[in-house]
Amino acid sequence: MNQLLKRKSKGDMWFDIVNYVMLTIVMLLVLFPLYFVLIASLSDPNLIYSGEVWFFPKGFTLDGYGRIFSDSSIWIGYANSILYASLGTLIGVAVTVCAAYPLARKGLAGKSVIMWFLLISMFFSGGLIPTYLLIKDLHMLNTIWALVIPGAGGVFNVIIVRTFFQSTIPDEMWEAASIDGCSNTRFFWSIVLPLSKSVIAVMVLYHVVGFWNGFFDALIYLNDESKYPLQLVLRNILVQNQANSSMMIDVESYAAKMRVTELIKYGVIMVSSLPLLILYPFLQKYFVKGVMIGSIKG
Numbered sequence: 158m159n160q161l162l163k164r165k166s167k168g169d170m171w172f173d174i175v176n177y178v179m180l181t182i183v184m185l186l187v188l189f190p191l192y193f194v195l196i197a198s199l200s201d202p203n204l205i206y207s208g209e210v211w212f213f214p215k216g217f218t219l220d221g222y223g224r225i226f227s228d229s230s231i232w233i234g235y236a237n238s239i240l241y242a243s244l245g246t247l248i249g250v251a252v253t254v255c256a257a258y259p260l261a262r263k264g265l266a267g268k269s270v271i272m273w274f275l276l277i278s279m280f281f282s283g284g285l286i287p288t289y290l291l292i293k294d295l296h297m298l299n300t301i302w303a304l305v306i307p308g309a310g311g312v313f314n315v316i317i318v319r320t321f322f323q324s325t326i327p328d329e330m331w332e333a334a335s336i337d338g339c340s341n342t343r344f345f346w347s348i349v350l351p352l353s354k355s356v357i358a359v360m361v362l363y364h365v366v367g368f369w370n371g372f373f374d375a376l377i378y379l380n381d382e383s384k385y386p387l388q389l390v391l392r393n394i395l396v397q398n399q400a401n402s403s404m405m406i407d408v409e410s411y412a413a414k415m416r417v418t419e420l421i422k423y424g425v426i427m428v429s430s431l432p433l434l435i436l437y438p439f440l441q442k443y444f445v446k447g448v449m450i451g452s453i454k455g
Contacts, residue, residue, distance in 0.1 A: 191430070198222070198423035202416045221420035225428060234387035238369055239432075241386055245305035246364040252310040253318055253360055254353070258345060260315070261322035262331075279312035285377070292378060303378035304386075308367065314360055321356040322349065362440045369433060391425050394418075 165173075197205050201216025209215055225231055259265045260272065283291070288307070297303040326349055334344050350357070372388035379385060 194423050194426050198420065198427050202419040205419070218420070220417070221424035222428075224417065224421055225424045230382075230385075230390055231387070231425070231428070233383060234385055234390035235428075237384060238387040241301065241304050242365050242368040244301065245308065245368040246361055248305055249309045249311070249314075249364040249368075250357060250360045253314045254350075254357065256310055257315045257318035258322055258349060260319045261326070263328060275312045275315065289377060298378055299380050299384065301384070304371070304374050305368070307374070308371075311363075314363060318353075318356055318360065321353065325352060358440045362437070365436060366433060387429050391429050394422055394425055 193210075196210060196212070196214040198221055199214040199217055199219070200210045201218060204210050204215045260268055265271075282288075292298060292303050292307070297306065330348065331344055334348060339347075370388060372386065372392050375384075375386050375389045376392070379389075
């Protein structure tokens with residue numbers, strides 16, 4: 158290692174130094190907002206307003222988290238988001254993989270026509286009102302299906318998975334399996350899926366993040382507050398400044414309510430981000446391999 162370092166020219170060393178500096182700056186720009194939200198959720202809001210909170214929490218308090226975890230709407234939103242993300246991811250990954258596999262095979266008739274149809278739908282959509290009318294005519298308004306069905310099959314994801322199959326599952330493998338009497342279904346289930354764990358993990362991550370962070374579909378299609386996902390509850394607190402009345406017990410003055418509301422906002426952001434922060438390290442090892450192999454060829 159030391160010999161390799163000695164072989165580097167001054168230009169290479171400066172290039173590495175500049176890269177490290179730039180990557181460090183980008184990392185700080187990404188991580189510091191999340192870190193600030195964390196310390197703000199544990200600090201006195203008055204000290205945050207006065208600009209005294211920068212790197213460490215001041216006026217340490219868990220009052221915001223206490224009020225958040227004692228509120229039923231947060232837990233209902235959490236349960237709904239877990240249900241929507243789990244079911245939506247299961248359906249979305251199944252649709253994506255099942256759509257991508259035949260498109261990766263040479264023997265599919267009309268494959269180019271299907272791909273053109275998918276690409277056109279990727280760039281041109283029907284718009285909000287036609288989509289709403291379609292969901293209404295399908296009697297999916299105010300149901301879970303309005304959230305998990307329309308976004309189940311993304312063309313961009315289908316292209317990534319199709320390219321992964323083309324790159325890693327050669328036709329010779331299918332020919333050898335078919336000579337041994339393997340059916341298409343058995344080949345897909347027993348050979349293709351076990352060899353595609355990395356791209357499936359990437360699709361799981363994409364869908365989970367999309368469903369977990371999504372609130373617009375719920376805002377449009379859901380009327381019953383008991384079906385709201387966590388992000389919509391969070392949106393009501395952040396945008397409309399509507400912290401649930403059960404969180405404001407024992408708070409009388411307007412100034413005290415605003416102080417508690419700000420504390421709750423920071424706490425809810427951390428609570429809603431926690432599942433993804435826990436999930437990502439487990440899928441990160443598949444992320445680079447799955448995305449890079451799936452994006453090498455067009």
